[in-house]
Amino acid sequence: MAEKSLSSMEVSPPEVRVGANLLRVKMVLLGSSGVGKSSLALRFSKDQFKASSPTVGCAYLTQVVCLNNAMIRFEIWDTAGQEKYHSVTPLYYRGAHAALVVYDISKRETFVRAQLWLKELEKQYIPGETVVGLVGNKADLSEDRQVSMQDGLRLAESxxxxxxxxxxxxxxxxxxxxxxxxxxVKQGTREDKGLIEWRETEGVGVHPGEGPHPHSACCRVGP
Known part of the structure; x- marks a missing residue:
């Protein structure tokens, strides 16, 4: 997974328009350092797992999901969780179609921090136009659980x-x-505010050659 420093990245919100069959969706992962955002991004993109070092600035991967009536090309922005990057993180999630706030179920402090991320995110997105998810990662550490599933569900429902x-x-x-x-994301697409069709020649906030190969695997799903 390629990681880019802040100085080498260009971050710009995606444009939107109607009528695309291959839809481009910007999705950002937010949360404290060490909760597994990079591992989730790699699992999303390549269905692989490997231990990773803290992300520097932001990393970028892609995955194409095949729905019955559309194909969605996720552009996954894995943001750094360290405090020193907190002030610039809004540059990455501004204009996102989807945002996942991630915490570690075995570390209570990351759940508390996730609530602060949600408050920050609420300042940037318009309700109804951005799909926001709360993700309790590291479910394999259930024996060390410090955050109950009920706590996560209660926060999400609220x-x-x-x-x-x-x-x-x-x-x-x-x-x-x-x-x-x-x-x-697909259900929330309105006729007056759709998702941009992806074209291989278009840049997506990175310089040519800096991101992953544009042809990602396609995950097929039913209705």
């Missing part, structure tokens, strides 16, 4: 968010989460 517990390590619920977000 804010009208999607909620799911996942394990990037085992892959548990990761594909289900991506498909849920894909359907929610």
């Amino acid at each position: 804010k009208g968010l999607e909620f799911m517990e996942t394990s990037a390590k085992s892959g548990e619920q990761v594909r289900d989460l991506l498909m849920t977000i894909a359907h929610r």
Whole structure:
């Protein structure tokens, strides 16, 4: 997974328009350092797991999801969780169609921090136009759980968010989460504010050659 420093990245919100069959969706992962955002992004994109070092600035991957009536090309922005990058993180999630706030179920402080991320995110997105999900990652560490599923569900319901517990390590619920977000984004597309059709020649906030190869695998799903 390629990681880019802040100085080498260009971040710009995607344009939107109607009538596309291959739809471009910007999705950002937010949360404290060490909660597994990079591992989730890699599992989303390549269905792989490997230990990773903290993200520097932001990393970028892609995945194409095939729905019955559309194909969605997710552009996954994995943001750094370290405090020193906090002030610039809004540059990455501004204009996103979907945002996942991630915490570690075995570390209570990351759940508390997730609530602060949600408050920051609420300042940037328009309700109804951005699909927001709360994700309790590292479900494989259930024996060390410090955040109950009920706590996560209660927070998500209070804010009208999607909620799911996942394990990037085992892959548990990761594909289900991506498909849920894909359907929610597609369902939320209005006639006057659609999603831009993806073209291989278009840049997406990175210089040519800096991001992953444009042809990603396609995950197929039913209704």
